[in-house]
Amino acid sequence: MDWERERRTGVPEAVLCASKSGTQIQAILIAAASAGRRLLFTRLEPAAVEALAPECRALLDYDPISRTAWCGGPPPAGTVRDGVGIVAAGTSDLPVASEAARTLEFLGFSAPVIADVGVAGLWRLMRRLEEIRGFRVVIAVAGMEGALFSVLAGLVDAPVIAVPASVGYGVSAGGTAALHSALASCAPGLLTVNIDNGFGAAAAAVKMMGKIKD
Amino acid sequence: MDWERERRTGVPEAVLCASKSGTQIQAILIAAASAGRRLLFTRLEPAAVEALAPECRALLDYDPISRTAWCGGPPPAGTVRDGVGIVAAGTSDLPVASEAARTLEFLGFSAPVIADVGVAGLWRLMRRLEEIRGFRVVIAVAGMEGALFSVLAGLVDAPVIAVPASVGYGVSAGGTAALHSALASCAPGLLTVNIDNGFGAAAAAVKMMGKIKD
Amino acid sequence: MDWERERRTGVPEAVLCASKSGTQIQAILIAAASAGRRLLFTRLEPAAVEALAPECRALLDYDPISRTAWCGGPPPAGTVRDGVGIVAAGTSDLPVASEAARTLEFLGFSAPVIADVGVAGLWRLMRRLEEIRGFRVVIAVAGMEGALFSVLAGLVDAPVIAVPASVGYGVSAGGTAALHSALASCAPGLLTVNIDNGFGAAAAAVKMMGKIKD
């Protein structure tokens, strides 16, 4: 692992498990635990957790919805900050929204998730608007056509980070339609990360919060 | 020309001038005028109008914004219906919205255009909502990310026909991002036509109105 | 659930099950049943139905071909309307056509399905043409090259809603070739929804029929 990364970039390295073998994941986990270091794992499928040796599994705090895990325990008590909020268009977007929330939790931020506020029923978003306007950084998660991104960015003065979700079928299968909606938004200042990249959105929010003094 | 088409499909044939030569356009115009028939021309560039013989040009009612023209005069007095409305996200969408409005006018419908109600400033759309709710068929024109389509379809009970406009740059150049937003919309029942196809949206609205008795 | 949607848009919210977990689907079903509400579920795979608790499964009217289900019983007796027809190119298009038919049934419309009238054997379509011309709204389902859409739209005066089906291989795998045929049709006034979106076509037909008095 690249233990110098946090000092240089403000965000520690995490382990993207999707294309790693069980043997590789286990070796990384043991190395981190031996070094007494905290480490985040993303895209860790339940089956991959099951395949770990029991003593390795016991080292992990695992959440199956977000498919994230960490070793080394929670952030030190008394250091957790707020200021970041997560907005999700629908129930299907919760795995991606949870990846962002869990990453933020690991990195010392408590971030509420406001779900089911997609624009097909605009009144639902409007009811939660004051709460959303209270955040300093907003992470928005939406699949299908991703219209939520533009609507939201036109309603708040905080920076909005769009996370397109691979939710949908036909032309929205894979998340490209939502990604292009974020990039082509008519609302100035909308920012984007890769499809399904809840981790990256959280890392960007942490970098922003690192420049904001409470 | 295929003069039987109106009887069979409810909409007469129109002349798409984009890939026709000046000689071809002029021949079609003369044939229609000789037969005493009304005929609509779309995608007729100002330069192509200039290139027509003056006596041909005099036969045409030409509008440079929508790039449409017709010969044979307006619909008969007293036959014009209303019930169709056109909503456009921004100033740049007006050429496409005008193509729809002019086609409707040629086919006997008076359709108002409500412009500059894009979702980056949602309050502008909200101010015009009651007016929009009064239409029986709504044509919506938007480029860039096309978020207007889903927001609008979630607010009215009339059928909404989305016309993606080739307005934008980067990933929205050519109009595909707006098209995919229309197709992948989270608002059920949204309908779509090809990019920039204001004529097609108007033709569909006329087909729907043909089934609605006043 | 967004129970206000029907009042505002003319079509109630439905549950797209494709990217929801079994736990999420079951919770929504129980909430609807507890509230005494009718609710439609789409893209509900047989395996997902099997995974429900038996008392939940018993609440559902499930159809495996269309992969749709509803709770809360059929529409009130005496309220079912007709006027919508569904035309399918081939046997492989029946799952999508059935999704449209079942959605229409849930929403109070009885819609016949006319199948196996693809244009490779044009005489088959011609034999059914008078019946098709009797509909006020036509939903057309076709995969592969989707030539049926243009042929049909050139033969009837009712609005035609094309539903491209993800039937085919090579360049038509995924349904994009059929979608582009619908969008680029030479027959004016053809309308399109997303690939495989039988539900959306039915919702649009219901919106149109809501403006047509019998």
Added chain:
Amino acid sequence: MDWERERRTGVPEAVLCASKSGTQIQAILIAAASAGRRLLFTRLEPAAVEALAPECRALLDYDPISRTAWCGGPPPAGTVRDGVGIVAAGTSDLPVASEAARTLEFLGFSAPVIADVGVAGLWRLMRRLEEIRGFRVVIAVAGMEGALFSVLAGLVDAPVIAVPASVGYGVSAGGTAALHSALASCAPGLLTVNIDNGFGAAAAAVKMMGKIKD
């Protein structure tokens, strides 16, 4: 020039002028004329013809609609065969259809062009069907959604060669939608060449006719 090609492949080499400089085209023309050989030039724009030296221009039989030219005179009298027919969906397809017709003429075949029989007005195609059924090889040219290819291939027993034309806008701009319709056709045995490749379709027809004795 590759003068051996005709003997080996049944079709002589032609000069695709699109990406050649005026200097290169003129040198090839002079070489062919000096050798007393017949030679076909395709995609030769009127401006490129104008730029040739007058004595070179005089060597050419040029047709501006198809943008083809040849030197060396027509095929020998008494050798011209028929059996090949060309069907074009609309007026905009005539440049491509003419490229096929002119290539056939250069190669010794007289091929009629039947135009304006697109499927939006199916009755027009039906009126010409007996004539089309008389051809041994049919070349079909269509842009936009290319539905003509499948309809035609389902009505005749001769091999049909589809030539997708780059006619259309939005999703059909560039001709890909028509190409995919040809490739994904539900009518078995339809054959395809590249977009706008009237020359290639004619060459294929000549290869087929080379195997058919009168």
Added chain:
Amino acid sequence: MDWERERRTGVPEAVLCASKSGTQIQAILIAAASAGRRLLFTRLEPAAVEALAPECRALLDYDPISRTAWCGGPPPAGTVRDGVGIVAAGTSDLPVASEAARTLEFLGFSAPVIADVGVAGLWRLMRRLEEIRGFRVVIAVAGMEGALFSVLAGLVDAPVIAVPASVGYGVSAGGTAALHSALASCAPGLLTVNIDNGFGAAAAAVKMMGKIKD
């Protein structure tokens, strides 16, 4: 089934099994057998054959490499013609080549398959060239970059039908690279069908042979 098709188009309808359910396939088979008709099934996976009722399975002549089957027996003795040859670049192309060969066999043609003559070892193709030059119609099957199509079409005077195969990875996964090589070929007169469409190539060859008297 569309039993009129053969009379009108020269090729009978076949059953594409890929997107049909077992119930649908079995019903079609029983209908054909009851009517005493010969019928071809393509893309019929071994597992689907296993799932048929034993008495249905017994009606079929099934070949697992080509995944084709037919009922109703072989073509009448004494009617089998030759003149069509199949050339395949490599071992991986044999399933597609076999689909063409089996379709030809069902339709009354005996077509040899010449395999492993890809252009990475050009000397292998050269050794078989005289044999290939004897065919009246050549079907060529290749995946990856599809260079075989152009090389072959430059060496024979018979029409060549390219069948791009979905063999390869990276940019050639799915067969599009080979398809584009066929369409963009520098060898005039090359014809193409959809990716993996051995059936379609055979149908086209039969249509050509129908115009050639022995």
Added chain:
Amino acid sequence: MDWERERRTGVPEAVLCASKSGTQIQAILIAAASAGRRLLFTRLEPAAVEALAPECRALLDYDPISRTAWCGGPPPAGTVRDGVGIVAAGTSDLPVASEAARTLEFLGFSAPVIADVGVAGLWRLMRRLEEIRGFRVVIAVAGMEGALFSVLAGLVDAPVIAVPASVGYGVSAGGTAALHSALASCAPGLLTVNIDNGFGAAAAAVKMMGKIKD
């Protein structure tokens, strides 16, 4: 113009001139000047400026490299902040980098541009690293393969906003290769805007700086 936008979103509306006519631009400019308001124009080509009436032209502060203009004068003296820096890979990226710099200037920020630090000569970037590390928000502009984004995001702890530039040819023509490099970056927390969207990157930086107290 939507004068409420700044109050709600922290960034005022700007005029994207690319798809507007000269008449439309002039009308907007006169309206803003009459109202005594400051207004930013982007993608305003030199030819469009030339086409304005002289008295309109005189109202504008125009910069031809960034193709931006504003009316209403500079920000109030004494209010200009720093903290944002712009890094550009090469000379060809300067128009996009300048659009960001000019937008920031209009919005009250002084942002230096550090150019010609592309990764083909990594030592050039290293020499400027301490200066770059001093910014609170970094805007990075790169075309071609966009490798600068990942390298930079791995070296600084400030949030980095990638602006892919449409600089390059072949697979990088149009800027998609650079865009995908930004989205797929192995450096966590990298943020992206649309291709060539210097304005959007500046707007996002201003939103971030709005949450940072000096």
Added chain:
Amino acid sequence: MDWERERRTGVPEAVLCASKSGTQIQAILIAAASAGRRLLFTRLEPAAVEALAPECRALLDYDPISRTAWCGGPPPAGTVRDGVGIVAAGTSDLPVASEAARTLEFLGFSAPVIADVGVAGLWRLMRRLEEIRGFRVVIAVAGMEGALFSVLAGLVDAPVIAVPASVGYGVSAGGTAALHSALASCAPGLLTVNIDNGFGAAAAAVKMMGKIKD
């Protein structure tokens, strides 16, 4: 097998197992063993090895990480050369890097693999730079955005062969983003092979080394 290939091209034919059946693979292996020849197999999945007859399996030297095998033993002792090095961005790239290393080993080259030097932590690459500068040919393997290719090519004077890996998700799924980064690189002289084509990179390196005398 094409046993002449090595003599003509400098690299022997290998067997790409991905689209071959178990029966085909086993037949090729037996033929090679009978002829006493060495032969390399790539993309041979563990399940396919398991499915071989035990006596066939015993003929193979199989490596599951690279999914390669060979029969006929190692290269003759005393003939192994060095000069080629392999650089991999991350752990997930090791299967592709290993395919290159194993191919080189089979062809008589010993090539070290330097892993985990991706540009998100540039200092890791810098620590290994002197070692990398000692190679005469460098093979670089990277997925996601592929920024390593340009950075590396800007730091060494040996030719660099980029192998894009299908590692990533969203826009980098399938490896196209990394491929485009390699092709569009701002570092002159970077060479590319197909996605995941470790074998091809090794073959190219061997061709280069064949022209370099020790």
Added chain:
Amino acid sequence: MDWERERRTGVPEAVLCASKSGTQIQAILIAAASAGRRLLFTRLEPAAVEALAPECRALLDYDPISRTAWCGGPPPAGTVRDGVGIVAAGTSDLPVASEAARTLEFLGFSAPVIADVGVAGLWRLMRRLEEIRGFRVVIAVAGMEGALFSVLAGLVDAPVIAVPASVGYGVSAGGTAALHSALASCAPGLLTVNIDNGFGAAAAAVKMMGKIKD
């Protein structure tokens, strides 16, 4: 300019003029001339040369076919090496082939161009094969379907660098079909650069030759 690049990478920086303004190009030229340095300019259009100040133009050795120029004179007499050869499929590929040849000349290599050896007339390539087999590095240029790359790589033992050319129309417009043919080649060890990148192929060849002692 990055004058350190040649020492580190073996190839000096060149100036890609395509997206630079005339002012920028002239400034770079004057800086190089003042420093007494040799410098290569690529993609320099004749119109851009015309726009230079006469005294600047006089500093350049310009070639309009390859659109390259250099200042500072030819390589020192007596240092020019051979060993690199360029093979071009057709006349239309000569601009790209010339860019490679001129770059090689500037960098001290004399490279012959063997043209008009496309595979539609394979006998033409065969006649030049012995000459081609004499090169240590082969650069191959082809557009359309790019079949030349695989055929050539299967016939020589030197490394082959494919340069796909943006020559063709329809599916080969822009050069992607040729690029994919190079990447997906069935001939092992074929290497690729970006479309039209004759400069990059030459730079790679020079890097290879730098490792080969005469």
